[in-house]
Amino acid sequence: MKLHLKWGGALTAAAVVGIAGLGGVALAVPVKAQHHHDAKQLVSDKLKQDGHHELEHKGKIATSIEVKGGKIAGFHAKHSEKGELAVKKYKTHKKVVRLEQPHLVYASYHLAQLQDMGTEYIGYSYVDDDGNEEIYWVPVEEVYDGDTGAIEYIPLSS
Secondary structure (H helix, E strand, O other): OHHHHHHHHHHHHHHHHHHHHHHHOOOOOOOOEEEEEEHHHHHHHHHHOOEEEEEEEEOOEEEEEEEEOOEEEEEEEEEOOOEEOOOEEEEEEEOOOOOOOOOOOOHHHHHHHOOEEEEEEEEEEEEOOOOEEEEEEEEHHHEOOOOOOOEEOOOOOO
16 A cells, blocks of 8 residues: 555656646647738848848747848747747648739639649748737748758648
């Protein structure tokens, strides 16, 4: 009986220590919505010079890229209070970002954008404080070692 109590106490202590150790670990925030951005438009002029370049600020989060040899070598999302955020790298053959146009665009044109166009796109994403996943898409030709570490993109609505 004593042996059983010792093991039970040891397991309880181990569980308490394990849970206490999670205090500093950020748990994954469930994604509520996905917002897509045309990063090609944001980075086009920045690809001409190697180094670190800021893209944009969205609330407390600043996004930036590392450029090497005229291609994106890294993507960063930094929260002003929490520091660096986890970045996920996606790949897809479907054009996810629609072009913003000031005039009428027929629905038939939108269907073509959602089909495989033969071009691969790479998306870099982070999840903001509200649970929105912000995804920045560029053609794979503009990414240094584009396929490495990229996972297949699956929209939330699928």
